[in-house]
Amino acid sequence: MRWLTDPLAIPFMQRAVLATLLLAVAGGLLGTWIVLRRLAFFAHAAGSATFPGLVVAGPWGIAAPLAALGAGLGFAGLLSRITRRGPTSADAATGLLLTAALALGVILASDVYESGTGVDRLLFGTLLGLGDGDIALAAAAAVAALLATAALGRTWLATGFDPAGAPALGVRAAHGDRLLLVLLALTVVAVLPAVGALLVSTLLVLPAATARLLTGSLRGLLGTAVALAAAEGVGGLLLAYHLDLPPGPAIAVLGGGLFALVALADAVRVRAVAR
């Protein structure tokens, strides 16, 4: 029991747990829509694309969330331009831009601004060193995800289920899609300080993808994704504390491991039913 209570008595761990729980709400709820709408690769790439923005934020004197948002919007703009103009498919263009952004970030960090050890923090986050601004951003993302799910959930469900038929249902499909992307950008920026540019999927995709294997209803999916994100987040923090690991990667490994276990159990169950 002290394995659990000792770390949680320390103020910086309490802050980290608070941030994790707020991000679990934002990531779990929005992640459900991201996974249902097949935007997981886009979300991962949008996170990685913020890296060059984060690298230049310090030297240029821009607030990190703004620099990240700028880089993310640049990524989204280029992506829509490439896919609209030519024969390049959206996933190929996403992969291309993701690689380009990471490479640009590495060059800026190593040869232009000589960011040194700070690069690790930008790529993998620093859940144990979050500021008040980071916590406020996480809280804002959590509230936005809750409100949006309540207000736009039906629109997102109808549009994702049947894009061609949704407008005729009186659902404002295009409006809903735009707001989903805005919210995705906000959530990516909010999870960056905690898990870094490379690991945004840890909170945005993994819990929701695991939840899909566990439940078949939308309510169940939203609830399970939030619960899993919270459990994986806090569990990863405790693992990191006791085993002296970086917290972002610890949460990612825990989330990935849990997905693998659930997927395996599901496969065994399906095989048993088939017999």
Place this chain on the structure above:
Amino acid sequence: MSATAAIDVRDLSAAYRAGAVALRDVTFTATAGQAVAVLGPNGGGKTTLFRALLGELPAATGSAAVQGAIAYVPQTERSRLDFPVSALDVALMGAYARTPWFRRVATRDRAIARAALARVGLAERANARFGALSGGQRQRVLIARALVQDAAVLLLDEPFAGVDRTSEEAIVAILDELRAEGRVLLIATHDVEQARHWDRVLCLAGAQIAYGPPAETLTNAVLEGTYGEEIVMLDCGHRAVAIQHHSHSHAH
């Protein structure tokens, strides 16, 4: 269902982009209680006509007037079968337009949705996952959704595609009932035999080829005009039968 249902289309042309006309010269009227088969090859303009009637695609020239609430019944093959929705959830989507964003779907609308599912013979399957239903059952759920919308005019996009014979008969029986209630049905199909069952047939191949009662309208000349060289004509008694090569290109 309020207001007398009717469709009045005059000299309609519609384009997805300026200059790229997908459908032209369409003129027809359908009145309450009429079911119209919209016959034509893929890319012939059936979906374009529907989108123009729904107001999603502005008329380049002419007009498309619809009287009464309108609903679109999509092809079930286009919907996502892995979505976490039950048959009842899908039927309830028909009530979304009248549900304020800050409210849950009203209890009354839940009762309406259950009644609509019962009407299409799926009361027992209300809680089944949509993706686990057969093609014909899914099509009936989508018709129930249009009933929840209280639609007087139903646009059905290939309702018999990917549906077995028994389900096809069940769907035809439901559609017969709906037209008997005074609704207007537009039924997109590429099946000439299916088209013969309905009150009118509208033949489209980028432009209107013909419109009228099937017995008079579906002549060899009209079928050739509709399907062009894609057709093989067989003379079965006095009726022409079209056998269309299947192509799934969508020339938008």
